Amino acid sequence: xxxxxxxxxxxxxxxxxxxxxxxxxxxxxxxxxxxxxxxxxxxxxxxxxxxxxxxxxxxxxxxxxxxxxxxxxxxxxxxxxxxxxxxxxxxxxxxxxxxxxxxxxxxxxxxxxxxxxxxxxxxxxxxxxxxxxxxxxxxxxxxxxxxxxxxxxxxxxxxxxxxxxxxxxxxxxxxxxxxxxxxxxxxxxxxxxxxxxxxxxxxxxxxxxxxxxxxxxxxxxxxxxxxxxxxxxxxxxxxxxxxxxxxxxxxxxxxxxxxxxxxxxxxxxxxxxxxxxxxxxxxxxxxxxxxxxxxxxxxxxxxxxxxxxxxxxxxxxxxxxxxxxxxxxxxxxxxxxxxxxxxxxxxxxxxxxxxxxxxxxxxxxxxxxxxxxxxxxxxxxxxxxxxxxxxxxxxxxxxxxxxxxxxxxxxxxxxxxxxxxxxxxxxxxxxxxxxxxxxxxxxxxxxxxxxxxxxxxxxxxxxxxxxxxxxxxxxxxxxxxxxxxxxxxxxxxxxxxxxxxxxxxxxxxxxxxxxxxxxxxxxxxxxxxxxxxxxxxxxxxxxxxxxxxxxxxxxxxxxxxxxxxxxxxxxxxxxxxxxxxxxxxxxxxxxxxxxxxxxxxxxxxxxxxxxxxxxxxxxxxxxxxxxxxxxxxxxxxxxxxxxxxxxxxxxxxxxxxxxxxxxxxxxxxxxxxxxxxxxxxxxxxxxxxxxxxxxxxxxxxxxxxxxxxxxxxxxxxxxxxxxxxxxxxxxxxxxxxxxxxxxxxxxxxxxxxxxxxxxxxxxxxxxxxxxxxxxxxxxxxxxxxxxx
Amino acid sequence: xxxxxxxxxxxxxxxxxxxxxxxxxxxxxxxxxxxxxxxxxxxxxxxxxxxxxxxxxxxxxxxxxxxxxxxxxxxxxxxxxxxxxxxxxxxxxxxxxxxxxxxxxxxxxxxxxxxxxxxxxxxxxxxxxxxxxxxxxxxxxxxxxxxxxxxxxxxx
Numbered sequence: 001x002x003x004x005x006x007x008x009x010x011x012x013x014x015x016x017x018x019x020x021x022x023x024x025x026x027x028x029x030x031x032x033x034x035x036x037x038x039x040x041x042x043x044x045x046x047x048x049x050x051x052x053x054x055x056x057x058x059x060x061x062x063x064x065x066x067x068x069x070x071x072x073x074x075x076x077x078x079x080x081x082x083x084x085x086x087x088x089x090x091x092x093x094x095x096x097x098x099x100x101x102x103x104x105x106x107x108x109x110x111x112x113x114x115x116x117x118x119x120x121x122x123x124x125x126x127x128x129x130x131x132x133x134x135x136x137x138x139x140x141x142x143x144x145x146x147x148x149x150x151x152x153x154x155x156x157x158x159x160x161x162x163x164x165x166x167x168x169x170x171x172x173x174x175x176x177x178x179x180x181x182x183x184x185x186x187x188x189x190x191x192x193x194x195x196x197x198x199x200x201x202x203x204x205x206x207x208x209x210x211x212x213x214x215x216x217x218x219x220x221x222x223x224x225x226x227x228x229x230x231x232x233x234x235x236x237x238x239x240x241x242x243x244x245x246x247x248x249x250x251x252x253x254x255x256x257x258x259x260x261x262x263x264x265x266x267x268x269x270x271x272x273x274x275x276x277x278x279x280x281x282x283x284x285x286x287x288x289x290x291x292x293x294x295x296x297x298x299x300x301x302x303x304x305x306x307x308x309x310x311x312x313x314x315x316x317x318x319x320x321x322x323x324x325x326x327x328x329x330x331x332x333x334x335x336x337x338x339x340x341x342x343x344x345x346x347x348x349x350x351x352x353x354x355x356x357x358x359x360x361x362x363x364x365x366x367x368x369x370x371x372x373x374x375x376x377x378x379x380x381x382x383x384x385x386x387x388x389x390x391x392x393x394x395x396x397x398x399x400x401x402x403x404x405x406x407x408x409x410x411x412x413x414x415x416x417x418x419x420x421x422x423x424x425x426x427x428x429x430x431x432x433x434x435x436x437x438x439x440x441x442x443x444x445x446x447x448x449x450x451x452x453x454x455x456x457x458x459x460x461x462x463x464x465x466x467x468x469x470x471x472x473x474x475x476x477x478x479x480x481x482x483x484x485x486x487x488x489x490x491x492x493x494x495x496x497x498x499x500x501x502x503x504x505x506x507x508x509x510x511x512x513x514x515x516x517x518x519x520x521x522x523x524x525x526x527x528x529x530x531x532x533x534x535x536x537x538x539x540x541x542x543x544x545x546x547x548x549x550x551x552x553x554x555x556x557x558x559x560x561x562x563x564x565x566x567x568x569x570x571x572x573x574x575x576x577x578x579x580x581x582x583x584x585x586x587x588x589x590x591x592x593x594x595x596x597x598x599x600x601x602x603x604x605x606x607x608x609x610x611x612x613x614x615x616x617x618x619x620x621x622x623x624x625x626x627x628x629x630x631x632x633x634x635x636x637x638x639x640x641x642x643x644x645x646x647x648x649x650x651x652x653x654x655x656x657x658x659x660x661x662x663x664x665x666x667x668x669x670x671x672x673x674x675x676x677x678x679x680x681x682x683x684x685x686x687x688x689x690x691x692x693x694x695x696x697x698x699x700x701x702x703x704x705x706x707x708x709x710x711x712x713x714x715x716x717x718x719x720x721x722x723x724x725x726x727x728x729x730x731x732x733x734x735x736x737x738x739x740x741x742x743x744x745x746x747x748x749x750x751x752x753x754x755x756x757x758x759x760x761x762x763x764x765x766x767x768x769x770x771x772x773x774x775x776x777x778x779x780x781x782x783x784x785x786x787x788x
Numbered sequence: 789x790x791x792x793x794x795x796x797x798x799x800x801x802x803x804x805x806x807x808x809x810x811x812x813x814x815x816x817x818x819x820x821x822x823x824x825x826x827x828x829x830x831x832x833x834x835x836x837x838x839x840x841x842x843x844x845x846x847x848x849x850x851x852x853x854x855x856x857x858x859x860x861x862x863x864x865x866x867x868x869x870x871x872x873x874x875x876x877x878x879x880x881x882x883x884x885x886x887x888x889x890x891x892x893x894x895x896x897x898x899x900x901x902x903x904x905x906x907x908x909x910x911x912x913x914x915x916x917x918x919x920x921x922x923x924x925x926x927x928x929x930x931x932x933x934x935x936x937x938x939x940x941x942x943x944x
Contacts, residue, residue, distance in 0.1 A: 021887060025887070025890075026866070031824075033824075201829070253889045254926060679927055684928075712925065715932070
C-alpha cells in the first residue's frame with residue numbers, strides 16, 4: 001500500500017523510526033524499579049516451600065530484631081482490615097496472604113517491610129513458618145475423580161474440584177455428522193503450562209500520602225484504569241476512593257499478558273504503604289516471577305475431525321480439561337471462562353462443531369493468562385492446525401491441499417462460523433499460496449523424498465491460522481462488568497501541534513509512534529509533532545488497557561475517530577476563514593481548499609490557530625475531541641506459516657532451517673513495527689514449541705522455576721525469520737486495520753510441530769506434544785530404531 | 789555486616805563508596821549511583837540485562853560484587869553517547885528497530901560494544917554468538933543483528 005502522506009507527515013504506511021527509542025537507547029527509560037521516592041521502604045515476600053499445607057504458626061520475632069526490619073505483614077494482619085482475600089477477574093477469590101493454608105509452592109505467606117532491599121531479604125530469611133503438609137493434587141484428571149481431596153475448603157458448598165463446565169455449538173448435529181462421516185480422526189494434545197517471562201519482572205512502588213489521603217501506585221500493569229477501579233472496589237471499605245487512587249504505569253519491560261492480573265504483592269505493598277504512611281517498593285525476582293505469577297495455557301485437549309473421503313471437513317469436536325491452579329484467576333472477559341477458544345474451527349468452513357471445556361482446581365499457581373495471545377486463541381489454533389495434519393496423514397493427502405480444499409472461500413466473508421463468530425474478512429488461499437511460492441514448497445517436497453531415501457530426517461509444516469482479537473464489542477465483552485471499549489483524548493494546540501492520550505498502555509509495542517502516525521494520517525499534523533501519552537490514570541481517558549492485540553483495533557480506532565471529530569470542527573473554522581460554505585471545502589491531508597479554487601486553502605495548523613484566536617461567532621474556542629470507541633465486531637487477522645526442519649538422528653535436536661511467515665493484519669500503520677512484532681511473536685511461538693515448559697512433580701514442586709531450567713530462546717536457537725504480507729482490510733475498523741502483536745505467537749507453534757511430525761511421519765509418528773525437546777524426539781527415534 | 793571503602797571510575801567519573809561485602813555491582817550502580825540504565829532481569833546470570841563493561845570486558849553486574857570493582861573502570865549505557873553524539877550502536881538499534889520494550893537494550897548495547905571493540909567486522913553468526921547471553925523477549929533478535937551490522941559498517 002502506498003502511503004497517502006509524505007514521509008515528513010509520517011502517516012500510515014511509513015516505517016517511521018520510533019519516537020520512544022531516544023530514551024531507551026540512552027538508558028533513560030523509566031521503569032518501575034528505577035523509581036526512588038524520599039523515605040521509600042522495601043518489601044520482600046516469604047513464600048511457601050509446600051504446594052499444599054496448613055500454616056500452624058508464623059514466628060516473626062527474629063525477623064523484627066534485625067536492624068532495619070520495620071514490620072512483618074501476615075494474613076492475620078490483613079484479616080483485621082478484611083483484605084486477606086481478593087476477587088479475581090473471573091469472580092473467583094484469591095488469597096492476598098493466607099490465614100489457614102497455602103495452596104501452591106511459592107505462594108505468598110508473609111511480607112517483610114524494611115529500610116533496604118537487602119535488609120528486607122534478611123527479614124524474609126528470619127521469618128519462621130511451621131507447616132503441616134496436606135495431600136497434594138497436581139493432575140487435573142485425578143482432581144476430578146470421586147474421592148479426590150477437595151481443595152477449596154474455604155468455599156462452604158464446594159464438594160469437588162470442578163470450577164466450571166462450559167460448552168458451545170450444536171452437540172447433536174455434530175454427533176450426527178461424526179456418525180455419517182467417511183473418515184474420523186481423534187488426537188489428544190497437551191498444551192503445557194508456560195510463562196511469559198518478560199525480561200522485566202513485576203513490581204510496584206505504592207505511595208500513600210496521609211495528608212491528602214491519596215494513593216499513587218507506580219506499577220507494572222498493562223491495564224492501569226481497570227486496576228484503579230479494582231482497587232477502589234476491593235479497598236473501598238478501608239477508605240480508598242477512586243478519585244484518590246492514581247495508577248501510573250511507567251515504561252514497561254514487556255508484558256505479554258503477565259502484567260494484566262492483580263498479584264498479591266501489589267496489594268500487600270499498597271496495604272503496607274497505607275498503614276505505615278511511607279512509600280513501599282516491591283520488585284519480585286525472576287524465580288518468584290516464574291514460580292508464582294500467572295501461568296499461560298495448561299490445556300488438555302481431545303480434538304476430533306469428521307470428513308468426507310475427498311477431504312471435505314464436515315464436523316469438529318473438542319473436549320478440554322483446563323488446569324487453572326488453585327483459583328480461577330484467568331484474565332478473560334467475564335462471560336468467557338474459556339476465553340475465545342471457540343475460534344477453534346480456524347480457517348476452515350466447518351458446518352458442525354461442538355466444544356466443551358471444564359476448568360479444574362489443582363495445587364498450582366493460579367492464572368490462565370495469554371502469553372502473547374488473545375484469550376486462549378493459541379490453544380484453539382494449535383488444536384485445529386495439528387488435527388488438520390492428523391487428518392491429512394490419515395487421508396494420505398498433502399496438508400497444503402487439504403487446507404486449500406477446506407478454507408472459507410473469500411467470497412463468503414463476512415462469514416458466520418459454526419461456533420458463533422462473524423469473521424470480518426479473509427483471503428486464506430492467497431496467503432497460503434504466497435507462503436508456498438516464497439519457500440518453494442514443491443521443491444522442498446522433492447528434496448524431502450530424496451532425503452528420506454537416504455535416511456535423513458527433514459520435515460515441512462504448515463499452519464494456516466485465524467486470530468480473533470480487539471475485544472469489545474462491549475455488548476459481549478466486559479471485565480468485572482466494565483465494558484471493553486477504549487479511548488482517545490486529542491488536543492490540538494494553537495500552533496498546530498497536538499497531544500493525544502489513550503486508555504491503553506504500551507509495553508514495547510511502540511504506541512508513541514503508531515498512534516502519532518494515526519493522528520498524522522487523519523489530520524496531516526506531522527507524527528513528530530504529536531505527543532502520545534498513556535498509563536497515568538489521572539490524565540489519560542478511561543480504557544481497558546493493552547493485551548489481546550486490542551490496542552490498534554480499539555484505541556487506534558478511537559484515535560482515528562477523535563481526529564475526524566477535530567477535522568469536522570476545523571472544517572467549520574476553515575469555512576469561516578475562507579468565507580465559503582462547508583460543503584464547498586475539499587479535504588486533502590493537512591488542508592481544506594475551496595472546490596474549484598485550490599489556491600484558496602487553510603491548513604490544519606491555520607485552523608488550529610484560529611480555534612484559539614479567531615473562532616467563528618457562536619462556536620466554542622479550542623480544538624479537541626474525545627472518543628470512546630466500542631467496536632462493532634472483533635477483527636480476524638490471519639496468515640499462513642511454513643516451517644522446514646532438519647532433525648539430528650544422533651541427538652534428536654530439531655533445527656529450524658527456514659520459516660516463512662505470511663501475515664495479513666489488514667492495513668498497516670508502520671511496516672517496520674509490524675515486522676518487529678512478527679519477529680518477536682515467531683520467537684515466542686517457537687519457545688513453547690521447542691523449549692519452554694513449567695511442570696510439577698507429584699508433590700507439586702515446580703520443575704523449571706528459574707532461567708536455569710526455563711529455556712527462553714536465545715539468539716542461537718532463533719532462526720532468521722522470513723516475513724511476507726497480504727493485505728485484506730477489516731471492513732469495520734475505521735482504518736481497515738486488524739492488530740498484529742500476537743498473530744505469530746499463535747500461528748507458529750503448530751507449523752513447527754507439524755514440521756517435526758512430518759519429518760517422522762514415514763516412521764508411523766502421528767503426533768508429538770510440545771515442547772518438542774531433543775530428548776522427546778530422541779526417544780521416538782530410539783523406539784523406531786533410527787537413532788544414530 | 790562488614791563494609792569496605794572502594795574507589796571506582798564509572799563512565800570516566802571517579803566515585804568513592806562505602807559498600808557492604810555482599811553488595812552487588814548492579815545495586816551499587818542503580819541504587820547508590822542512580823545509574824538506572826543498567827537493568828535486572830534474573831537472579832541466575834542468564835538474561836544479561838545487567839551487562840556492563842569492567843575494564844572493557846562485558847560482565848553481568850548481578851554476579852559481580854561491588855568490592856570487585858574497586859580500582860577498576862566501569863562503563864554503562866549512560867556513557868555510550870559522547871559529546872551529544874550517539875554511539876554507532878545506539879544509532880543502529882534506533883535505525884534498525886533493534887528494540888521494543890527497551891528493557892534488554894542497555895545490556896545488548898554493552899555486550900555488542902565489547903564485540904565491536906574486538907571484531908570490527910563480525911559475521912551474523914559471530915553477532916548471534918556474542919549476544920547469546922543476553923535474552924530479548926520482544927524482537928526475536930533479527931533486528932538486533934541488523935543493528936549491530938549497521939554499527940559495524942558505520943564504524944569502519
